[in-house]
Amino acid sequence: MKELIVKVLENAPLADGIYKLKFSLPEKMCCLRCGKFVNISVGDSAHLLRRPLAICEYDEKSVTVCYQLKGSGTKSLSKVRAGESLSCVLPLGNGFTLEENEKRIALVGGGVGVFPMISVLREFENSDKRFYSYMGFRNRGAVCMEETFRALSEKSEIVTDDGSYQKRGNAVSAFFDDIGNAKPDVILSCGPAPMLRALKAGLSERGLKIPCYVSLEERMGCGIGACLVCVCKKTGGAANARVCKDGPVFEIGEVEI
Amino acid sequence: MKELIVKVLENAPLADGIYKLKFSLPEKMCCLRCGKFVNISVGDSAHLLRRPLAICEYDEKSVTVCYQLKGSGTKSLSKVRAGESLSCVLPLGNGFTLEENEKRIALVGGGVGVFPMISVLREFENSDKRFYSYMGFRNRGAVCMEETFRALSEKSEIVTDDGSYQKRGNAVSAFFDDIGNAKPDVILSCGPAPMLRALKAGLSERGLKIPCYVSLEERMGCGIGACLVCVCKKTGGAANARVCKDGPVFEIGEVEI
Amino acid sequence: MADLKVNLCGVEFKNPVIAASGTFGFGKEFDALYDIGVLGGISTKGLTLEKRLGNAVPRIAEGRSVILNAVGLQNPGLDAFLAEDLDFLKSKNTVIIANVAGKTVEDYEEICARLDGKVDMIELNISCPNVKCGGMAFGIRPESVYTVTAASKKNLKKTPLIVKLSPNVESIAANAAAAEKGGADCVSLINTLTGMAIDLERRRPLLANNTGGVSGAGIKPIALRMVYEVSKAVSVPIIGMGGIVSAEDALEFIVAGASAVQVGTANFTDTLAMPKIIEGMNAWLDAHGIAGVQELCGTLKMNG
């Protein structure tokens, strides 16, 4: 984990309100892994806080993140041009891990939660893992990375909240509808809290004991575990866990969502 | 006078610690004149104040200003790249005017004060005015626009504080040494307050009554005459004048420098 | 088009956006950039009985997303204002608020008496931190806020009184309550926070006056908290200000309890700040299907 000055290679729209940012690494970086994230400056000194963004794709010399334009920071980030530099602390968080015996993997992603799912597919591209991907988007305009999901998944379903593209619905219902076919050994998921809550409820309603890991979002300060700004409650509420340091990936039963 | 979003055409070093910024005007601009100035944003939202910079050169479609890197604002301005936009209020201030019968003009410029002097030379390029230019710089590295001064002046002298280029000395002494030759009908000057004080003292010591106009610098807020931040004292101290609105050009006897 | 009209103490504003005292002069200069008649109102440069030359320069310094000013109430004096500046403002279709300051309670009494009925509202500046001998002292403790308010109100038969509160206090809510008790028809807040900028090379303050008033976007969270706090302490209407740059900022102040807002420093950064804020408020209200801006006033719900 290091703070680096990175150079922007690409920073362009990918879908409605979604930008793809690719930046080069000034030096070889160890421990880059799927499900980890970066904490990046937004190119405007009035924003004191970095924005946490999931590693979507990476190689020796570069990292790609995809971000939705929401507030003033991501708006400012979208104006940064190729060739400019940003300050980035990476890689952060624990990331997703897959056991040797976990061969059939269900990926359930919603909204910006689809991007860390891409990083999992990339990492196990030539492995013996078989992925069943269920990705939910707001509408047709927001859909992105569809080809990558299809290319790297045994089976890939895209759903939209308003039904303007392929099936109407959300990623969790699409997953449960197809669970008989997917028969996953493990479930990896990322998306807004309501979606993760639906996944948790769905599993317990069906009495399913499949190991399930979720990547959470919380507002951050330091991003490296020191300031206790980004906590979530551990199940039972007797202790807190830091999303940035103890997470962002948690076993679904471990934390209150 | 208008607030415009202008596009940066050029923004590159001109001399040691001096940048030349040329920007395009989105529409035809009336009343651009030598000695006026622009109030321009610096491309970083943490700087709430615009920077006042003298119009150095202008045409129908563009304006050029030259600025010294001093504090954080000009530093931020120097990082703005061609193609980016800035917000600019222009043209501001009264500017220099020359009477019909003022044929021989002495230009006395010091430091960044040389840039408005260029605007005078440009404006009267093909006129019957004859210019005697005396320009002072910190050192050889800071010297710029020498060719323009030589090309557009009857006579042009460059002096440096440390003598590292041409004559050692300052613009005011160079001017007074040559006043017998220049025999100016009017003197136009811009530079740091100490230099303008020396000019005023020099004129009164020699009992000279030559009309002399100086362009002052003061820290500004609105830049358009409303907030009374940028005042200087009128001679006698009974009233204030606004450098941005009543100036920046004043008859040398009119204000306390 | 949403309804932006707001009525403060019987005075009708076409919209809640008012130019903050000291950043807009008496309107002439900005009128060269846009018709200032579009504004809800204008609070004039702080007026004193006698003409004042104000502090030495430099009178302004910059921080990160804030500025400091120490103009020192330079103004033409009440008579010159009445003779030379008021008519221009009257020719514009906008609410005229005379911001006034004094060194003694008697000053405030006299200036109010002489302005009564000549302007739409009077805003007492009891907190401008620049003037050594007056201003600041009144705005600190509730007792002196009460005294100067009551003395001023006594001389105001026709013109509603706004008391402008300083943030450099223990409890701005207690001061607001004291102003209300003293007869204030309205309170406006916040005036500037007191700060210092240092020239490290010369080891001297950058402002000739040493300290100055801090304003601008960086202090918005402090101003917003204070407007909310005051809205829970008084029932008179509130004019909120402090770092407002965008329509969203203005609407946040209204949600926190303000009926109208003032915009000051943002006019330096963007000369068209206020017209854009008015337009932006309209667009936001339409997009959210809200008919009138006053429906938002004080609708902030607390968490937990």
Add this chain to the structure above:
Amino acid sequence: MADLKVNLCGVEFKNPVIAASGTFGFGKEFDALYDIGVLGGISTKGLTLEKRLGNAVPRIAEGRSVILNAVGLQNPGLDAFLAEDLDFLKSKNTVIIANVAGKTVEDYEEICARLDGKVDMIELNISCPNVKCGGMAFGIRPESVYTVTAASKKNLKKTPLIVKLSPNVESIAANAAAAEKGGADCVSLINTLTGMAIDLERRRPLLANNTGGVSGAGIKPIALRMVYEVSKAVSVPIIGMGGIVSAEDALEFIVAGASAVQVGTANFTDTLAMPKIIEGMNAWLDAHGIAGVQELCGTLKMNG
């Protein structure tokens, strides 16, 4: 290489740069980025007798060049700190300052008694605005500042006492004097200003705690003025903080009267902020031919 050493109440600091409480935890995390032994000192996360889970999330919001936080003193409690965190800090060659907070005077007494002799200095947080039932109340009036300082000092036979002052007061100089009278060996200022950030769409405060502490570059001018003001009111040494980002910022606080500085929010923006500040101070002092940083302390000259 200039001499950056500073001695506060007998405690030797290798340089005047200290990590501000609450932004640096107990040092482990930042030590993964650089050897925190380079720092002059570290002020721990605010410690309370019992373990605390702190406030609900969101605990942080952003303004322009400022942030708001409402962590609510989540900390492992005194015992866990002594058992699990102190040793790591001791393994690092840096001054250990335990920041402590309590709900009652008795809390402060007990926590000081139990920490006496175990850390290099103790910093009383009497102004952290998050905790509803304690903290904030002590830091408002001089009388309560005096009471809590005297009670704490009574139990400190070996460890020097720093009292950390709140800026949300009428006169921070009066509070500093009260702390000095109560036996404080040193004062540190400023803690956070109280502010609010609003989510306009939900019409609710962004922070779950509704209000939070404002910090970061935007509030530097206010902190700087307060350090200068306090330097004229007390003779005990001052630790200055509030918006320090660069070496120049730190040196400005020292010129204004601080003997040492703390850096908090800047660690979020730039994880290497403090090492850069230390380097920058060295370079500035060498460039200006100044042998030791303490020569600058309190050398600010007023204008006019």
